[in-house]
Amino acid sequence: KYHALRLDSGNYAWGSENVTKKVRILDVVYNASSNELVRTKTLLKNTIIQIDAQPFKQWYLKRFGMELGKKAKKGEKKDEAADDEKKSRHVIFKQKARASKQKLDPALEEQFQSGRLLACIASRPGQCGRCDGYILEGEELVFYKRKLEKKKKA
Secondary structure: OOOOOOOOEEEEEEHHHOEEEEEEEEEEEEOOOOHHHHHOOOOOOOOEEEEEOHHHHHHHHHHHOOOOOOOOOOOOOOHHHOOOOOOOHHHHHHHHHHHHHOOOOHHHHHHHHHOEEEEEEOOOHHHHOOOOEEEOOHHHHHHHHHHHHHHHHO
16 A cells, blocks of 8 residues: 555546646645545545646647637637747648647636646545546536535535
8 A cells, every 4th residue: 555645746637638647736626525625635536626737738739739728819810829839731730630620618618727627536545645537527527616616605
């Protein structure tokens, strides 16, 4: 057994994009069993945490040629965000082809703008000493956002 005493990072998977990155853990926001575990920032399996979005933003920019979390201004197009680095014609066409088929969940895009993503811990940090998991998307994200809103109001 490897006990996790202090963890600040872990591998998190973005399921719909089929990519995993090592990211920083920022905060514990929700635990189904007890609010005490949120207050003490205890990492357990199925705890909802906030992770840093930067590694996924960089990957998205490289893959699709579009920056995540940037609000498009009225004068400029959203696609032409990163023209400062030189790319071959082939790479540009590849990225445009990928971007044309790409559809991102609006709730997830909103999180990328804040720079923090909600994620769920899938491993058991107290047993294996690692804190790995996945980014919340779709119905699961909606469910936990609702839970967090309810918690804020109370």
